[in-house]
Structure formats: C-alpha cells, structure tokens
Amino acid sequence: MATxxxxxxxxxxxxxxxxxxxxxxxxxxxxxxxxGITFIGYRVxxxxxxxxxFAYLVAILAVASSWGLVESLAASLAAVLCFNFFxxxxxxxxxxxxPQNWAALLAFLATSVIASQLSARAKxxxxxxxxxxxxxxxxxxxxxxxxxxxxxEDVAHGxxxxxxxxxxxxxxxxxxxxxxxxxxxxxxxxxxxxxxxHEAALKGTLFRDADAETVVTAIRLGGEPIGALALRGExxxxxxxxxxxxxxxxxxxxxxxxxxxxxxxxxxxxxxLKSTLLDALAHEFKTxxxxxxxxxxxxxSGVVAEPRARQDLIAVVNEEIDQxxxxxxxxxxxxxxxxxxxxxxxxxxxxxxxxxxSLHTLESTIEGREVxxxxxxxxxxxxxxxxxxxxxxxxxxxxxxxxxxxGSPITLRAARREQHVVIRVSDHGxxxxxxxxxxxxxxxxxGSNARGTYGTGMGLAIAREIAHAQGGEIWLEKTSxxxxxxxxxxxxxxxxxxx
Amino acid sequence: MSAGRILVVDxxxxxxxxxxxxxxANGYEMDEARSGEQALxxxxxxxYDLVLLDMNMPGVDGLETCRAIRASRxxxxxxxxxxxVRSGERDKVEALDAGADDYVIKPYSTPELLAxxxxxxxxxxxxxxxxQRRVAFDNVxxxxxxxxxxxxxxxxxxxxxxxxLLSYLVTHPNxxxxxxxxxxxxxxxxxxxxxxYLRVFINRLRKKIEPHPAKPRYLLTExxxxxxxxxxxxV
Numbered sequence: 001m002a003t004x005x006x007x008x009x010x011x012x013x014x015x016x017x018x019x020x021x022x023x024x025x026x027x028x029x030x031x032x033x034x035x036g037i038t039f040i041g042y043r044v045x046x047x048x049x050x051x052x053x054f055a056y057l058v059a060i061l062a063v064a065s066s067w068g069l070v071e072s073l074a075a076s077l078a079a080v081l082c083f084n085f086f087x088x089x090x091x092x093x094x095x096x097x098x099p100q101n102w103a104a105l106l107a108f109l110a111t112s113v114i115a116s117q118l119s120a121r122a123k124x125x126x127x128x129x130x131x132x133x134x135x136x137x138x139x140x141x142x143x144x145x146x147x148x149x150x151x152x153e154d155v156a157h158g159x160x161x162x163x164x165x166x167x168x169x170x171x172x173x174x175x176x177x178x179x180x181x182x183x184x185x186x187x188x189x190x191x192x193x194x195x196x197x198h199e200a201a202l203k204g205t206l207f208r209d210a211d212a213e214t215v216v217t218a219i220r221l222g223g224e225p226i227g228a229l230a231l232r233g234e235x236x237x238x239x240x241x242x243x244x245x246x247x248x249x250x251x252x253x254x255x256x257x258x259x260x261x262x263x264x265x266x267x268x269x270x271x272x273l274k275s276t277l278l279d280a281l282a283h284e285f286k287t288x289x290x291x292x293x294x295x296x297x298x299x300x301s302g303v304v305a306e307p308r309a310r311q312d313l314i315a316v317v318n319e320e321i322d323q324x325x326x327x328x329x330x331x332x333x334x335x336x337x338x339x340x341x342x343x344x345x346x347x348x349x350x351x352x353x354x355x356x357x358s359l360h361t362l363e364s365t366i367e368g369r370e371v372x373x374x375x376x377x378x379x380x381x382x383x384x385x386x387x388x389x390x391x392x393x394x395x396x397x398x399x400x401x402x403x404x405x406x407g408s409p410i411t412l413r414a415a416r417r418e419q420h421v422v423i424r425v426s427d428h429g430x431x432x433x434x435x436x437x438x439x440x441x442x443x444x445x446x447g448s449n450a451r452g453t454y455g456t457g458m459g460l461a462i463a464r465e466i467a468h469a470q471g472g473e474i475w476l477e478k479t480s481x482x483x484x485x486x487x488x489x490x491x492x493x494x495x496x497x498x499x
Numbered sequence: 500m501s502a503g504r505i506l507v508v509d510x511x512x513x514x515x516x517x518x519x520x521x522x523x524a525n526g527y528e529m530d531e532a533r534s535g536e537q538a539l540x541x542x543x544x545x546x547y548d549l550v551l552l553d554m555n556m557p558g559v560d561g562l563e564t565c566r567a568i569r570a571s572r573x574x575x576x577x578x579x580x581x582x583x584v585r586s587g588e589r590d591k592v593e594a595l596d597a598g599a600d601d602y603v604i605k606p607y608s609t610p611e612l613l614a615x616x617x618x619x620x621x622x623x624x625x626x627x628x629x630x631q632r633r634v635a636f637d638n639v640x641x642x643x644x645x646x647x648x649x650x651x652x653x654x655x656x657x658x659x660x661x662x663x664l665l666s667y668l669v670t671h672p673n674x675x676x677x678x679x680x681x682x683x684x685x686x687x688x689x690x691x692x693x694x695x696y697l698r699v700f701i702n703r704l705r706k707k708i709e710p711h712p713a714k715p716r717y718l719l720t721e722x723x724x725x726x727x728x729x730x731x732x733x734v
Binding site: 287320 | 511512513514516517518520521523524525533534555557558584605606607608609610611612613
C-alpha cells in the first residue's frame, strides 16, 4: 500500500538550505560581538579582567537566549580565548597562570549551555503555543463554515472542501457512509484512497503514514462510525485530527437533521394546503346542504302547510341538488387537475353558450350585480373542452366578483386575436398588489385581501392548467387601484381538426 | 298580528329564500339583507325584534355586524341569533361574546330554528309575577317596568336577554341557582346544557353592573353548581 502512487507522490522533502545559511550568519555575528567587546575593553577603555568577564557573560547570555546553542557555544569559546589572551595575566598569551581563571572559563561554558537550553525550550513552547492557537483558529473557522453552511452545496462535499481549504491540506476525501459517496477535493484528486476510507469507516481504525503525509480516520457519532476522512499534506496532531473528525460528524449529522426537518416541513405544508382546500370545499358544499336541510325539515315537520310555500321549498331543494351536482363534478376536475391529470374532451363549438353557462353557475354570487357582456361580432368557433372551459372562466369571473365592490360592474369581453379568441374579464376591485403578481397563478396562493372570503386558492391555478392544456394562455393584462383585467385565450377551431 | 319582525342576514340567496318561506308561513314579518353593511343600514331605518345573522359573510362578517348592532344606540336592541357552520366551543363563545343571544349551527333543521326564534323573542314575565317593580342596592337601581338599569346614577344598556337574566337572578337572591334552572327560566324549556351561554352572559352583566368585574360582589360563581346573586341588605 505504501508504495502506491498516492503515497509515493506524497514524498516530498523540504529543502534545508535557508536554515544553514542563517545559522552561519548568526555564528559569525556572535563572534563579531565577542570581538567587539574585546576591542572596546582592551583598546578603547582599558577595563580590568572582572569587568571584561562580566561583559562577555552578558553577551553570551544574550546570544544564547536569542539565537541558540551553536551560536552561544561559538561565542563562549571565542570569549574564553579572548578573555585569556587579552585580560588574564600573563597578558597576550594563552597560558592560564592562575587556576581561578579556569573557573571563569567554566562559568562561560555553563552559562552558554544553560541559557541556550532555557531559551530553546521557551522558543519551542512559543512555537507550540502558536501552532495550537493556529489550530484553534482554523478549527473555529472550520466549525463556523460547517455549521453555518448553506444547503445549496452538497454538505459532505462542502465539509471536505472546507477542511482542505482552511488547513491547507493538498488533498482531502470524505466518505459518507449513509449515502455511500466519497467526496474528493483538493488539487490532487486520487481515487486509490477509497479502499482505505471504506476500511476506516467499517472498522473505525486510524491509519497514519508519516512518510506519505497521509492520514485516514473514521468519523464517529456516538461511538458509531458514520464515515471516514482522509487528509494529505502537513499532518495535524491527533487532537486536531480528532476535532476535524468530530466536526465532520457534526456537519454530516446536522445536514441529515436539516433534511429530515425539510421533509417534515414539506409534509406539514402540504397538510396545511389540503386542510385549506378541505375547508373551502366544506363551505361550498355546506351552503346548498344548509338550504336543503332547512327546506326538507320544514316540509317534513309540517311547520309550513300552505301548498304554494311547500312548492317553493321543493323548488329550492331541486335547484340545490343541481348546484351540488355541479360542485361534485367540479371537485373531481379540480382533483384531477391538481394531480396533473387533465383529460380533454375537445370539440369545435361556439363560444357564447360557454360564456352563458359560466355566468349561470355563478348566479347566486352575481345576484343583482351588473355583468356587461361585450362580444365581437362573427366570433369563430373555438376548439376546446366545454366543461373545463366553463370551469376556468368561472374561476376568473368568481375572482372578479369576489374581489370587487358589490356596486361595481364586471365586464366580460371576447374578441378574435390571430388563431385565438381572447376573453377579457375586468373588474373595479382594488387590483393585485405588485408583490403578489408573480404568485397569483400558484396553487393554493390566496391574495392578502382574500380575508373574509372563502376560497381554495386553486382558482387561478386551475384556470391556468386548463388554458395550457388546451393550447391557450392566461395572463393578467392590467391591474391598478382602479381594477384588474384577466385574459384567457382559447384556440379557434381550425379547419381539419385539433392543432 | 305579526309574531315579530325578523331581519335575515345571509349572503346566500337560496337560504334567504327558504327562511322567507318558512318565517312568513309561521306568522313572522321578514326582511332580508345580503351583507353586514346592508343589515346595519336596514337596522338604522327600521325596527326589528330579531336578527338572524350568518357568521361567515364576505366583507363585514357576522361577528363584526353583531358587535356593531350592540355598540349602536340608534335603534331598540333586537335579539340576535348567529348562524354558523362551525361548531367549536371557541366559535360559540366568540359568537356570544360579540353580543349574540343564541347561535344555531348550519345545516339546521327548521323546527329547531323556529324554536330558537321563539325562545329569543320570549319575554320573561318573572319580575311582574313576583310583583316587584324596582330593586335598588348599593349604587345599582333596577327598574323592571321601565326596563332600565342605573349604575351610580348613570343608565346602563342591557340587551333583552341580559335584562331577563338579571331580573331572574335579582328576584331569586342569595341562593345557589343551577345552570339548568337559570337556562330554562331565561332561555326556555328547550335549554339546559348550554353552560357557555351563562358564562358569557354573566361576564357581560358583571362588566355592566359590578364595580370590579374581575372580583364580583353580586354575581357570584358557585363552582360546579351554578350562580348565586348576592343581594346586599341595604335594599
């Protein structure tokens, strides 16, 4: 495995050049400092041996603490030689007459070793602290981007991408066990890692190859491996690796929870829509049922005895049965259309009877209101499904009646336009607010001024489905605070049958 | 002689038609309105004993219309029966809170509606039976004859049903009256289980005559059993 191209490709050595050059410069600088002290002490101010010794000590201490052991050793060696040669009697020889001077020499050496070790240790700690801080910052950045991730991108892929990006890995791969997908990211996109990822996720093992700079770890949630993460590049510490795996686990789990919540939302929404529809249907059905119940119970109980009054009640029941029948047919059409299953029964036919039928079904809504009908002379026949067209026009007329003041007239016009007949329904209502324009043809959408009126929110959606199924169009021609005009086009009956 | 003038308010013409036929056949004078606005207009110009009010109408709905009827002082207070398709407890209380005397759930049977109409129009002759014309206590004065209530000297408007309820309670003071007892005496023998009627009406009365409606001094609730009217000794 370790010889696979993936790992082989990862073998890179960092060049050692810059470090050596820097060390050499620092050694020379240390020697220069010692030379400087010697020059000043011997030639410029002529100090005694004690002062010179202290000056050397301070210099060695400074070199050791700021640079390191090699530099301070070089400095202390040079200092011992200079001290002996220039300041200890016999002067200008390297002989040490007084054994006390050996003590000075040893003091220089000990100082340089101890100080440089202390400083090296402190530097090491600083480096570690910096690295830990950097790890923390990266983990924090990563956790933010994972937890605040938007759902447009695939979450697992996003996690892999962000881990590689934030930590500067040359490649990262994330295996999501629940979907079985492996998400690769980074410039080096190598598929050979897949087996290791599967193995890690299955057994929950950790695989680390320092040579290849590759690590593969399981992602666990509550002890259970839910995937695996492979990284290549400068390897992180175990703690960081663990944190990365945990973050990935949280990210994946969050995505799953979000998905479940979305599904629940969608289900609830569709439930809401259904109950709105049911409420509206119940109201529509209850209206004729109420008159029928009131009439029949009056007839049965004998509280109405006069023959003409009884006749009148029977007439109401008879009419309301027709109304119910129409509602049932319509409900079936609506259910079909809602399910996306429109069956057209088209025929060439004149338009006026269709308009008359749609007005007739709205008799009780119109009740005394003025409806102007304006038809262009010599309208051609249209090639449509009569029942469905009546249903669609009824929605437009019903809307116009509902959303305009009782005293205002409704206008129904029809005129030929090329291969279609365009029917225009205009009212003097308050108009459709700009913010709602794009949604009025949506299923179940009910305008903000629909308060107090009963409706399924299906009317315009139904009309649109019917228009499209027949090769026509529906649109809002104009709307303002003075009223709205909806248009509905029907294909004309071309010679030779349906288009 | 007409048994009473009734205004039917409903946006459905067929329902109005059935009501017209049955109400006229039962000796009532009937007028109709197709919206809340139209009803209020008619009430401004004519006198009606009873309003049959559909709760769900486009525009000004039944509840709003009822509140407007109760808030206005331009006409003698008619009784109001609300017609509703909803049967939830909340909807009932809402209707009563708006000032309705009764409600009927659609679809209704005509004999039942007629019974409700009779109950709503029925005047309770309790006070006269007891020979009392006037009761006064603390700052409250009730004149049964003139149908007037003064609280701290200022007249308070009571609907007929509220007046009937108050009369019954005041003339049966200082003892526990069961829900059923009150309902049958004030609304009629067909009633007895409509505890929510009492809850709403007692609250309405408390607001009108109690100095602190939340801490009633006269109209006391007897948990589980009914109500008690505490008549102070300084009558």
